[in-house]
Amino acid sequence: QMQLVESGGGLVQPGGSLNLSCTASGFTLDYYHMSWFRQAPGKEREGVSCISSSDGMTYYIDSVKGRFTVSRDSAKNTMYLQMHSLKLEDTAVYHCGRPTRGCGGSWYNDLEVWGQGTLVTVSS
Numbered sequence: 001q002m003q004l005v006e007s008g009g010g011l012v013q014p015g016g017s018l019n020l021s022c023t024a025s026g027f028t029l030d031y032y033h034m035s036w037f038r039q040a041p042g043k044e045r046e047g048v049s050c051i052s053s054s055d056g057m058t059y060y061i062d063s064v065k066g067r068f069t070v071s072r073d074s075a076k077n078t079m080y081l082q083m084h085s086l087k088l089e090d091t092a093v094y095h096c097g098r099p100t101r102g103c104g105g106s107w108y109n110d111l112e113v114w115g116q117g118t119l120v121t122v123s124s
Helices: none
Strands: 003-007 010-012 018-025 034-039 043-052 056-058 070-071 077-081 093-100 111-114 118-122
Touching: 003 010, 003 043, 010 018, 010 093, 018 034, 018 118, 034 111, 043 077, 043 093, 056 070, 077 093
Parallel strands: 010 118
Antiparallel strands: 003 018, 018 077, 034 043, 034 093, 043 056, 070 077, 093 111, 093 118
8 A cells, every 4th residue: 555654844943944754655756756745724735846756856846945955765765855944934734745747747736645744833
């Protein structure tokens, strides 16, 4: 059974950092394009980042470029999202997913599998 489990969320002050993890089971994460997306309270889902399977190319929405970094650890079958310089507007539940159409498709709507998410709260 394919499964994704996120962890690493928490409460952090503006300007702080967090490192989210997404551990896969039932499939090899390296073989697929993988994404991070988030949903803030009362808002629509928003794609945050995607990492391709073949060449490891990474993609980000403009609002997180230069602050967030997506990466993978093949040995642990885990994907990470390093978040720095966090802002109040980064507060959301962060999910990882496997986009049906890869990084060229939707990062948050058309998914083959996704996790339950981990809550990131940025507050002073």
